[in-house]
Amino acid sequence: RAGAAFQYLLVQKTGAQKNVGLIQLNRPKALNALCEGLMAELRRALEAMESDPQVGAIVLTGSQKAFAAGADIKEMQNKTFQECYNGGFLSGWDKVSLVRKPIIAAVNGYALGGGCELAMMCDIIYAGEKAEFGQPEILLGTIPGAGGTQRLTRAVGKSLAMEMVLTGDRISA
Secondary structure (H helix, E strand, O other): OOOOOOOOEEEEEEOOOOOEEEEEEOOHHHOOOEOHHHHHHHHHHHHHHHHOOOOOEEEEEOOOOEEEOOEOHHHHOOOOHHHHHHOOOOOOOOHHHHOOOOEEEEEOOEEEOHHHHHHHHOOEEEEOOOOEEEOHHHHHOOOOOOOHHHHHHHHHOHHHHHHHHHHOOEEEO
16 A cells, blocks of 8 residues: 555655545665665556555655665675576566556656666656766676667667666766
């Protein structure tokens, strides 16, 4: 349910008719890094909004400083390839792209790595003046893992996507 307690999210219905679901990522000390707990809560919140007949659209946002600074590297750093592959690592991260109601990403600050991918899964992205998008995984010796290479190419074109993925460079709104 939308009113259920969340550790990593602030969830409410807003708007004059309370028909807009608002989900705010809320891990300020970690720049809204996407840990497994946050992603599980996000799936639960999205399922509640999708099944609520009063909700017509969903807004997904973060803070002024960070929409989401990426996957939680501290949580991932000791995982081996075999653990990730056999354990279904990142499974369920695509829930945003499967929701039938429109989802709007309201992005300000950092949308990096998994945060950039999360924004691209939404139907519409509204970016603030301080929004920065990037796929810096190459700087850690890996590549985007939740569909980022495909979605980024469709969003910004092949040349810019290749530049961003291969250099780790960021772009502004």
